[in-house]
Amino acid sequence: VSHLSATVIRRPDEWAAALEEVRSRGGDVGLVPTMGALHGGHLSLVRRAAATCAVAAVSVYVNPLQFGTGEDLERYPRHLDADVEAAGEAGARLVFAPSVEEMWPSPPVATVCVGAPAGRWEGAIRPGHFDGVATIVAKLINLSGRCVAFFGEKDYQQVVVVRSVVADLSLPAAVVACPTVREVDGLALSSRNVFLDAGERAVAPRLYAALLAGKRLVEDGCADPTRVADAVTSVLATDGHFALDYAAVVDPDTLEVPGTLAGEVRLLVAARLGRTRLIDNLAAVSPRLRAGGAGTGSP
Ligand code: PAF
Numbered sequence: 001v002s003h004l005s006a007t008v009i010r011r012p013d014e015w016a017a018a019l020e021e022v023r024s025r026g027g028d029v030g031l032v033p034t035m036g037a038l039h040g041g042h043l044s045l046v047r048r049a050a051a052t053c054a055v056a057a058v059s060v061y062v063n064p065l066q067f068g069t070g071e072d073l074e075r076y077p078r079h080l081d082a083d084v085e086a087a088g089e090a091g092a093r094l095v096f097a098p099s100v101e102e103m104w105p106s107p108p109v110a111t112v113c114v115g116a117p118a119g120r121w122e123g124a125i126r127p128g129h130f131d132g133v134a135t136i137v138a139k140l141i142n143l144s145g146r147c148v149a150f151f152g153e154k155d156y157q158q159v160v161v162v163r164s165v166v167a168d169l170s171l172p173a174a175v176v177a178c179p180t181v182r183e184v185d186g187l188a189l190s191s192r193n194v195f196l197d198a199g200e201r202a203v204a205p206r207l208y209a210a211l212l213a214g215k216r217l218v219e220d221g222c223a224d225p226t227r228v229a230d231a232v233t234s235v236l237a238t239d240g241h242f243a244l245d246y247a248a249v250v251d252p253d254t255l256e257v258p259g260t261l262a263g264e265v266r267l268l269v270a271a272r273l274g275r276t277r278l279i280d281n282l283a284a285v286s287p288r289l290r291a292g293g294a295g296t297g298s299p
Pocket residue numbers: 033034035061063066133136137155158
């Protein structure tokens with residue numbers, strides 16, 4: 001039985017040197033930034049990195065900068081040993097697990113500040129969240145050096161923000177977004193799902209059902225983003241469990257709500273279920289053509 005294992009590196013300078021060595025031997029680096037508590041979604045990123053790059057390198061770092069006051073930084077799940085084992089079995093060769101003090105011996109005075117599209121949706125509800133994500137992602141890519149960086153589409157807005165940060169700061173990474181992995185009942189895998197009690201877990205897949213209802217409406221040709229958002233909301237409102245933060249159908253690049261729906265769009269939803277906040281999203285393609293003929297179905 002082959003049991004693959006990953007080497008754990010704690011110090012930022014050792015991490016930088018290890019990846020430099022991979023490149024000096026002609027290999028490319030597949031970086032998978034995570035906050036640990038690895039689940040099947042993360043492991044699909046690790047497998048993709050291992051399949052397409054010489055070395056899959058996973059970072060495990062619960063980044064305090066991206067948590068607001070009153071959020072779940074303290075109770076965020078941490079299981080480094082299990083993470084190292086799971087990452088190794090999925091094909092990771094290196095795991096970077098620095099402490100907060102190793103990353104920032106004193107609180108950072110220089111951080112990355114992201115404009116639109118970080119201000120809306122998650123950014124509106126979690127002020128400063130994407131600045132924290134952008135800061136750690138920029139630091140991880142700078143430490144790692146030239147790499148392919150893998151992110152899950154489950155955090156769709158994060159992918160859009162990270163692409164902007166990488167492009168605008170000319171960070172040496174190619175960003176690859178990978179599809180959301182779901183439980184059989186449709187619930188998107190998330191490290192926060194462990195917080196759901198049995199009753200909450202039972203209704204949680206309704207978030208995905210709500211997105212599917214919105215997607216059907218878009219794909220039936222509904223051009224009105226408000227009607228689609230209302231359809232998503234009404235699925236969640238059928239029982240009293242969810243406290244909705246937002247439901248929207250947006251342009252997949254700008255994350256703005258378009259005047260009329262045409263071509264590719266993205267459905268976004270976020271809701272609280274008890275003490276746990278869940279987010280999810282889904283792509284949909286309207287049969288209507290975008291002005292200028294950029295929609296699908298154009299001849
Ligand atoms: O998606 C996550 O787990 C985090 O936001 C990331 C990208 C690892 C940055 O801390």
